[in-house]
Amino acid sequence: MITPADPLAALVARRRAGELLGITSVCSAHPLVLEAAVRAAAADPQAGPLLVEATSNQVDQSGGYTGMRPAEFRSSVEAIAARHGLGADRIVFGGDHLGPQRWRERPAEEAMALAEELVDAYVAAGYTKIHLDCSEPCAGDPAPLDDATVSARAARLLSVAERAAGGAAISYIVGTEVPTPGGARHAIDALTPTDPAAARATIAAHRDAFAAVGLSAVWPRVRGLVVQPGVEFDEWNVVDYDPSRTAALQQVLDDVPDMVFEAHSTDYQTQDALAALVRDGWAVLKVGPGLTFALREALLSLEAIEAELVGPRPRSGLGEVLDRR
Numbered sequence: 001m002i003t004p005a006d007p008l009a010a011l012v013a014r015r016r017a018g019e020l021l022g023i024t025s026v027c028s029a030h031p032l033v034l035e036a037a038v039r040a041a042a043a044d045p046q047a048g049p050l051l052v053e054a055t056s057n058q059v060d061q062s063g064g065y066t067g068m069r070p071a072e073f074r075s076s077v078e079a080i081a082a083r084h085g086l087g088a089d090r091i092v093f094g095g096d097h098l099g100p101q102r103w104r105e106r107p108a109e110e111a112m113a114l115a116e117e118l119v120d121a122y123v124a125a126g127y128t129k130i131h132l133d134c135s136e137p138c139a140g141d142p143a144p145l146d147d148a149t150v151s152a153r154a155a156r157l158l159s160v161a162e163r164a165a166g167g168a169a170i171s172y173i174v175g176t177e178v179p180t181p182g183g184a185r186h187a188i189d190a191l192t193p194t195d196p197a198a199a200r201a202t203i204a205a206h207r208d209a210f211a212a213v214g215l216s217a218v219w220p221r222v223r224g225l226v227v228q229p230g231v232e233f234d235e236w237n238v239v240d241y242d243p244s245r246t247a248a249l250q251q252v253l254d255d256v257p258d259m260v261f262e263a264h265s266t267d268y269q270t271q272d273a274l275a276a277l278v279r280d281g282w283a284v285l286k287v288g289p290g291l292t293f294a295l296r297e298a299l300l301s302l303e304a305i306e307a308e309l310v311g312p313r314p315r316s317g318l319g320e321v322l323d324r325r
Contacts, residue, residue: 007048007092007171008284009221011260012223020278020279021278022277022283023048023049025052025053025096026051027054027055027286028292029058029059029066030295034076035080041091042081051129053093053096053129053131054070055096055097056095056096058073059073059095061117061121069121071121074126092128093125093127093128095123096286097131097176098119099132099134099135099154100115101133101136104137106138107138108140111138115134115153116156116157119132119157119160120161120163122161123160123170128169130170130171131172131174131262132154132157133226134153135150150202150205155206155212155215158218159215169221171224172218172221173222173223173225173262173284174203174222174224175199175202176226177194177265191228191231191232194228196248196251199225199227199249199252200255203225203255203256206222207222220258224259224262224283225256225261226264227252229277231265233267233290238268243276243280250281260281260283261282261283262282262284263282266286266287266290300319300322303315
């Protein structure tokens with residue numbers, strides 16, 4: 001079992017020992033999705049911890065689009081877990097894409113000050129997996145940002161996180177995927193995996209930036225690197241994982257044996273594709289919209305059952321309610 005106290009450290013250690021393990025990151029704020037995840041974890045005590053992550057647009061220091069701050073979101077998940085007999089010690093909370101992008105229409109200094117508040121709120125609330133992502137330009141920034149700027153901003157947020165942690169061991173993730181988190185906003189039919197040289201440059205830039213702020217000792221707790229394995233989805237298409245296109249990228253992990261890759265937007269990949277991602281180094285698989293879609297499909301299936309059982313008599317109109325909401 002991957003221990004919940006520091007699941008990424010345990011995951012990395014066991015992979016180094018030859019075990020092809022991965023962990024699912026549930027990136028949804030929908031209470032029914034979270035309940036399903038909790039129930040699945042509670043039903044299998046040997047499954048290891050439940051990793052739940054909130055993104056910076058879902059949950060922030062002002063409430064995000066869910067209306068919940070980090071502490072409130074954590075409490076809401078723990079309340080669901082308590083109802084289903086899952087101990088709070090089996091849940092790991094993470095913050096995804098924590099950086100200035102929520103305020104990228106503002107000047108960089110103003111956006112970064114708000115990002116510092118964001119990171120402080122997450123870590124103070126007990127989130128122990130923190131993805132530092134300062135890759136998006138703010139008002140007045142050149143586009144795209146260079147590695148030096150991205151990593152220097154991440155190091156600034158790292159300093160905030162370490163102060164807020166008060167000695168607690170936080171696991172960090174660096175890097176970002178392209179296109180945007182949560183699914184592409186335009187039609188896609190193919191993607192190019194991250195260039196291995198770019199991945200190595202990202203690692204080196206962040207290591208140097210952390211050293212520049214006196215936090216070299218934290219580097220061993222950088223457990224993962226977000227890179228693009230060539231998987232994505234939009235409103236019409238799913239781009240499937242093709243292992244043959246990532247052979248060179250996989251070799252990047254040979255140089256950093258204490259890290260794994262993190263894959264975003266793994267929604268709608270086949271079971272075989274997910275297994276191949278884990279085999280090839282993507283040991284953290286993030287999924288969110290696909291879970292909510294599965295919930296919608298389940299609800300519409302219930303409505304179809306209702307139609308068979310009830311016939312022409314008045315029915316719930318659940319599908320219409322879903323569309324209206």
